[in-house]
Amino acid sequence: MNERQKRIEQLAGRWTEARTSEAEERELREWLREEGSAASQRDLSLLFEGFDALAAERMPESAASRLPAPGGSRRRRMAVRWTIAAAAVVALGVILGAGVLRKPYCYIDGRPVYDREEALQTTAYFDAFAALDAPDRLLDVWMDDQK
DSSP, X not given: OOHHHHHHHHXXXXXXXXXXXXXXXXXXXXXXXXXXXXXXXXXXXXXXHHHXXXXXXXXXXXXXXHSOOTTOOHHHHHHHHHHHHHHHHHHHHHHHHHHHHOOOSEEETTEEEOOHHHXXXXXXXXXXXXHHHHHHHHHHXXXXXXX
16 A cells, blocks of 8 residues: 555544544545545545535525524514514513412402412311300200200
8 A cells, every 4th residue: 555545544533533634624525526536435435525515515596585684673573572572571471460360269358368278277267166066965964965
């Protein structure tokens, strides 16, 4: 194997590891294009041909004219800003309005209670119901005495 062939194989190995400089890659491309490739570098030659074909592709002029200009117009940017601001106002209104429109679970001492668990843990107000149990027991005692 001659020195040139060894150099090309060395460059091909470095190129596949992404360690070549632009000058080395250019040298490798020229060798593959001019002298043809051995069976061992045929895959590499196909890769370079594919890359060259991709680099040569251009967007058709008709499609390029339909694309918006980079950065857009000032009117479009303002419209986007106003849309974002309006969405923020609506979201804030929904969040604040949810507390106003929500119905309370119950009222304790004239104060609305929205949380069911909080209402059920307020047991101090159930003491008055204990007095209602006494007449029932008195009736049972009175019935037993009547027998």
